[in-house]
Amino acid sequence: MISPPVPFIALREQEAAAVRVGFCPVVKHPALFHGEAIEPPDGPARFGQLNFQRQRLCVFSRLCQVCGRPIGGRGWTLDVETPDPLACLDCFPVAWEHCPGLHRQKAGFLIVETYRVTVEFLFAHQVAEQWNLEIPAGITHIAGKALMQAATLTRVVYAQGEELAARTVGA
């Protein structure tokens, strides 16, 4: 059996060292980091866990969380408010084939052009406190929650997984 493709934002084993707080150049704000990110991502993956750096990069640079390429028009997501970056429609069939979590998504999927993402998880002040992380000198405030640049949800389409997988194959 061929091993499943690894999503761009999945945490890699070698990156899973201690979580730290630092200044993120992507969001220009203090944020959580997973050790040192490997670029390009490589090595065994921890499926279901996100690399914080790549997660922010995807949200703020509008990259697909699966393939890491720019999302042109519409993308798909699981919910209206989510910490997950969009994924491109081209990646749905392979994600549907390999990700068991998607098959538990009984409500279907949202296809959107712009959407609202809570980035609470990205900044995660609460997480920093829970894990008792040291806040570097000079950082006096960590946002609890912020919204992505796009605050409106446009052209929302709900689709079931089978339908979406069939529709996007070769599209």
Ligand SMILES: [Zn+2]
């Ligand atoms: Zn993609």
